[in-house]
Amino acid sequence: MSPCTDRVVGKILAGWRYDISGLAPEMRGDYESHLATCEHCRSRQRLHRTIDIGLIVLASVSAFVFLLAFGVIRTVGPRHELAFELAAVGGFLLSIFIFVLVALATPAPMVVARSVHDRLPDGIRERIPEELRVRISGQ
Numbered sequence: 001m002s003p004c005t006d007r008v009v010g011k012i013l014a015g016w017r018y019d020i021s022g023l024a025p026e027m028r029g030d031y032e033s034h035l036a037t038c039e040h041c042r043s044r045q046r047l048h049r050t051i052d053i054g055l056i057v058l059a060s061v062s063a064f065v066f067l068l069a070f071g072v073i074r075t076v077g078p079r080h081e082l083a084f085e086l087a088a089v090g091g092f093l094l095s096i097f098i099f100v101l102v103a104l105a106t107p108a109p110m111v112v113a114r115s116v117h118d119r120l121p122d123g124i125r126e127r128i129p130e131e132l133r134v135r136i137s138g139q
């Protein structure tokens with residue numbers, strides 16, 4: 001991979017995990033232009049968002065599987081049913097906790113919202129309130 005074209009800006013971006021969505025628009029300029037020109041930082045940004053979204057998907061699947069396990073245990077009623085049920089509920093709660101943690105600590109939900117927003121037909125996109133549209137699209 002090619003090295004970063006501006007190590008100072010690259011280091012700042014890495015410190016923020018390549019997330020500039022929380023910055024005021026007038027402060028974003030330098031970072032946006034760096035991301036536009038630096039292949040290294042752009043690919044790092046893509047990697048970080050892929051990991052964030054991957055964690056959210058994994059936590060969702062995990063929560064669903066634990067819920068399914070709980071249902072199966074209830075239906076089958078094996079010996080030590082209570083212990084298995086507690087384990088399934090514990091796993092479900094842990095998955096939900098990880099989901100919420102990743103959703104709050106990373107910009108992944110905004111990236112997903114933006115991606116969905118960009119694919120909406122114009123007619124539907126126009127109906128989204130202006131304030132929300134600006135937050136999602138960042139413009």
Ligand SMILES: [Zn+2]
Nearest residue numbers: 004010038041
């Ligand atoms: Zn860079």
